[in-house]
Amino acid sequence: xxxxxxxxxxxxxxxxxxxxxxxxxxxxxxxxxxxxxxxxxxxxxxxxxxxxxxxxxxxxxxxxxxxxxxxxxxxxxxxxxxxxxxxxxxxxxxxxxxxxxxxxxxxxxxxxxxxxxxxxxxxxxxxxxxxxxxxxxxxxxxxxxxxxxxxxxxxxxxxxxxxxxxxxxxxxxxxxxxxxxxxxxxxxxxxxxxxxxxxxxxxxxxxxxxxxxxx
Amino acid sequence: xxxxxxxxxxxxxxxxxxxxxxxxxxxxxxxxxxxxxxxxxxxxxxxxxxxxxxxxxxxxxxxxxxxxxxxxxxxxxxxxxxxxxxxxxxxxxxxxxxxxxxxxxxxxxxxxxxxxxxxxxxxxxxxxxxxxxxxxxxxxxxxxxxxxxxxxxxxxxxxxxxxxxxxxxxxxxxxxxxxxxxxxxxxxxxxxxxxxxxxxxxxxxxxxxxxxxxx
DNA sequence: CAGTTACCATACGCATGAGTATTGAGTGCT
DNA sequence: AGCACTCAATACTCATGCGTATGGTAACTG
Numbered sequence: 001x002x003x004x005x006x007x008x009x010x011x012x013x014x015x016x017x018x019x020x021x022x023x024x025x026x027x028x029x030x031x032x033x034x035x036x037x038x039x040x041x042x043x044x045x046x047x048x049x050x051x052x053x054x055x056x057x058x059x060x061x062x063x064x065x066x067x068x069x070x071x072x073x074x075x076x077x078x079x080x081x082x083x084x085x086x087x088x089x090x091x092x093x094x095x096x097x098x099x100x101x102x103x104x105x106x107x108x109x110x111x112x113x114x115x116x117x118x119x120x121x122x123x124x125x126x127x128x129x130x131x132x133x134x135x136x137x138x139x140x141x142x143x144x145x146x147x148x149x150x151x152x153x154x155x156x157x158x159x160x161x162x163x164x165x166x167x168x169x170x171x172x173x174x175x176x177x178x179x180x181x182x183x184x185x186x187x188x189x190x191x192x193x194x195x196x197x198x199x200x201x202x203x204x205x206x207x208x209x210x211x212x213x214x215x
Numbered sequence: 216x217x218x219x220x221x222x223x224x225x226x227x228x229x230x231x232x233x234x235x236x237x238x239x240x241x242x243x244x245x246x247x248x249x250x251x252x253x254x255x256x257x258x259x260x261x262x263x264x265x266x267x268x269x270x271x272x273x274x275x276x277x278x279x280x281x282x283x284x285x286x287x288x289x290x291x292x293x294x295x296x297x298x299x300x301x302x303x304x305x306x307x308x309x310x311x312x313x314x315x316x317x318x319x320x321x322x323x324x325x326x327x328x329x330x331x332x333x334x335x336x337x338x339x340x341x342x343x344x345x346x347x348x349x350x351x352x353x354x355x356x357x358x359x360x361x362x363x364x365x366x367x368x369x370x371x372x373x374x375x376x377x378x379x380x381x382x383x384x385x386x387x388x389x390x391x392x393x394x395x396x397x398x399x400x401x402x403x404x405x406x407x408x409x410x411x412x413x414x415x416x417x418x419x420x421x422x423x424x425x426x427x428x429x430x
Numbered sequence: 431c432a433g434t435t436a437c438c439a440t441a442c443g444c445a446t447g448a449g450t451a452t453t454g455a456g457t458g459c460t
Numbered sequence: 461a462g463c464a465c466t467c468a469a470t471a472c473t474c475a476t477g478c479g480t481a482t483g484g485t486a487a488c489t490g
Contacts, residue, residue: 034436034487051352052352058479060477067437067438067439068438068439068440069438069439069478069479070437070438070439070440070482071438074436074438075437078478078479079477079478134350134351134352136349136401136405146408149408153408172419172422172423173426175402176423176427178398179396179401179402180394180395180398181394181398183393183397183398184390184394184398186348186351186394186401190351191360192361193361193364203383203387207391211391211427212426249457249466249468250467251467272448273447273449274446274448275447282467282468282469283468284448284449284468284470285467285468285469286468286469287468288448289466294448
């Protein structure tokens, strides 16, 4: 009966102030350091971004990290627990990022065009969001996506109000804009529609700005 | 060695002019008639619309149809073959439907607003499309969705040209419009964002028309 | 320098779901 | 009636992938 091991849970790493510092040396090999729960969560988000939520399997993830399942089940009670923790991590990380984006632009008149252009040009942060869009079957991702989409839409609505639109129109314009963003991700990111060229893409973004943002 | 059965394939029901006519009697029971490949394809599309591509399992589908796997593997060589046949069926069916929508509206000036309002009010045909959007991981659905989305976008582009937009702008407006449609499906159909009310939804559609369609 | 803790390996159990093999029953044709 | 063809039931095999049990080892701690 050994040592009466405690059952691990997602919310059970209380102090753990010691950060794993990955020195990123020249070797492409997985570093062979001990892993923490955060490592697993980050790796999970990578897998989600690359291959979707469905491809999140514990044995594959373990191989990716250079260990075996035995390690995983010390950190997490179940696969779902990992998903939940990873989604939580992604949500809070994205929160800080969006807020930073807001603060960055001072003039309300310039906020929307600038936001459009920035969002259009950093496609990496959208990979996870695009992957989660395809996983709306899963009960764990629905509330997360609902909260994130809701907050972003509300942010857009206030921006449109500040740009001069009356409240009712501002909300609808925000819905329209955010839907266009989501649809664009699906059509050009996940699906590979005839791979729009760089200049055409810039022209598309400017067309969006001209169409959706009041003069 | 029995009878040297031929191997069934998706493309192997050549004449088959006899349609299965489901008389839809008062009983809610599954009718107990013999099944054909088309029955399986229709049932597959139902499952896809309701629970997504991932939920398309042959044993579950067999239970749904009141038979067992033994029947399935007579009609189709594999599960993928069923998916392919069902997608093909859906694509060609949708083709006819879209064309009918086009013909229905005579005046080019009125085509777009009318199209918007109609599309907005029949949400049933979009269930399969929304489900397939979440299955863009799967190699079989990608080409289908690419073709369908491409054709619809091109149709929108010509409509915007007929509405007075110069070609370059018309194409971008079509992309924007179709992206908004796709995003709307994701956000309000699959995800259940704060369940917009009926009047608010109509107002949203009118806002879309006012914003996206040139006066 | 023991002993505990934290992390990992190995080897299982077990459920699900695809695909196969074989038998059997209904239906039409002659 | 008899035969072939069509559709379906039963009973398997096999691979995958989650979760468990338990023993092992490095690192920290007193």
